[in-house]
Amino acid sequence: MTEEALDVMVVGSCMTDLVSQAPRLPKAGETIHGHKFFIGFGGKGANQCIQAARLGAKTAMVCKVGKDFFGDNYIQNFKDNGVNTDFVGQTSDAATGAASIIVNSAGENAIVIVAGANMLLGSEELQNALPAIKQAKVLVCQLEISPQTSLLALQMAQENKVKTIFNPAPAIPDLDAAFYRASDVFCCNESEAELLTGSSVVNVEDAHRAGRELLKRGCRSVVITLGPQGCVVLEAEESASKHVPTTAVTAVDTTGAGDSFTGALAFYMAHYPTMPLEEMARRANRVAGVSVQAVGTQASYPLRKDLPAELLQMPTIVCTVSQWCFQIFQVDSGAYRRKRPRFISSNLSRG
Numbered sequence: 001m002t003e004e005a006l007d008v009m010v011v012g013s014c015m016t017d018l019v020s021q022a023p024r025l026p027k028a029g030e031t032i033h034g035h036k037f038f039i040g041f042g043g044k045g046a047n048q049c050i051q052a053a054r055l056g057a058k059t060a061m062v063c064k065v066g067k068d069f070f071g072d073n074y075i076q077n078f079k080d081n082g083v084n085t086d087f088v089g090q091t092s093d094a095a096t097g098a099a100s101i102i103v104n105s106a107g108e109n110a111i112v113i114v115a116g117a118n119m120l121l122g123s124e125e126l127q128n129a130l131p132a133i134k135q136a137k138v139l140v141c142q143l144e145i146s147p148q149t150s151l152l153a154l155q156m157a158q159e160n161k162v163k164t165i166f167n168p169a170p171a172i173p174d175l176d177a178a179f180y181r182a183s184d185v186f187c188c189n190e191s192e193a194e195l196l197t198g199s200s201v202v203n204v205e206d207a208h209r210a211g212r213e214l215l216k217r218g219c220r221s222v223v224i225t226l227g228p229q230g231c232v233v234l235e236a237e238e239s240a241s242k243h244v245p246t247t248a249v250t251a252v253d254t255t256g257a258g259d260s261f262t263g264a265l266a267f268y269m270a271h272y273p274t275m276p277l278e279e280m281a282r283r284a285n286r287v288a289g290v291s292v293q294a295v296g297t298q299a300s301y302p303l304r305k306d307l308p309a310e311l312l313q314m315p316t317i318v319c320t321v322s323q324w325c326f327q328i329f330q331v332d333s334g335a336y337r338r339k340r341p342r343f344i345s346s347n348l349s350r351g
């Protein structure tokens with residue numbers, strides 16, 4: 001059982017990616033030769049957890065894998081990345097989630113996902129994790145496990161004043177309205193925003209409009225990622241929707257960029273709770289921007305040591321403001337002391 005309070009808990013999926021590269025995709029009933037095969041660690045929940053851990057967050061994963069080779073291997077992968085595995089269950093009733101992926105020479109793919117053990121994660125496992133959830137700073141969920149489990153996890157976190165990030169991926173058109181109310185940050189990409197709002201999202205202007213629509217549904221803030229254009233950020237307390245641009249880089253492989261962004265956002269929310277969301281999004285853009293410059297999903301996620309120091313420090317402006325507030329407080333309490341010296345000294349002598 002976890003003794004130390006956690007920064008980030010992720011309740012979500014683990015998938016083993018089985019990737020074959022071939023000149024073309026096979027037709028029904030056909031067998032063809034490919035030229036390369038590799039196994040990768042994926043699943044949106046695990047990806048986000050690994051990115052947060054690599055940035056230095058104390059993380060735990062709440063998930064279910066099979067009692068099989070892939071499940072054992074995945075648990076070792078979490079351990080190798082410093083992720084707490086106290087809440088990683090193993091079941092004999094289903095296999096570890098797997099994605100069989102075929103990629104042709106044009107970069108097109110055909111994918112079969114078998115969610116397997118991921119769908120067996122339920123309320124019992126969440127109850128076991130509740131003492132740790134209560135102490136965590138941020139809880140993150142997606143939609144690659146049973147939606148009821150994700151919703152319950154978000155609600156448990158919210159009831160215990162733990163900040164929530166919900167990434168509605170892969171998107172479902174009739175998302176239960178309770179998901180919006182349970183989200184401190186509702187973080188999605190353009191196509192998810194499009195599916196959820198029913199209107200096209202292809203540019204920054206569309207994203208502002210979609211964000212306003214999603215915000216109306218009850219979340220505290222919305223982040224919509226826009227690939228090389230960064231993201232837009234909207235907060236319930238602020239009227240303006242803000243575009244947070246990024247430096248576009250030449251992408252080698254964008255797989256898992258969205259999960260890198262969400263995992264980085266979770267890290268910043270846990271480590272710098274007073275940082276403006278816009279600044280967290282600016283930094284998450286930078287982290288995800290590193291991931292698109294390398295091949296693979298988790299393999300492309302940067303470690304803390306790979307990032308410039310400015311992404312891992314409190315911004316100067318926030319330090320200045322808090323020092324300024326502290327000085328005002330000192331001046332105020334000094335004035336108070338000058339006016340009421342006896343009150344202060346009698347309190348002191350009693351103490």
Ligand SMILES: Nc1ncnc2c1ncn2[C@@H]1O[C@H](COP(=O)(O)OP(=O)(O)OP(=O)(O)O)[C@@H](O)[C@H]1O
Binds near residue numbers: 231
């Ligand atoms: N070419 C790029 N240059 C710089 N940053 C990028 C680029 N592509 C993606 N990013 C960063 O990654 C974030 C997430 O990308 P995107 O919006 O494409 O997510 P996604 O569609 O969920 O990705 P994927 O499905 O490939 O994981 C962006 O908000 C941005 O910060």
Ligand SMILES: [K+]
Binds near residue numbers: 253256291292294
């Ligand atoms: K990548």
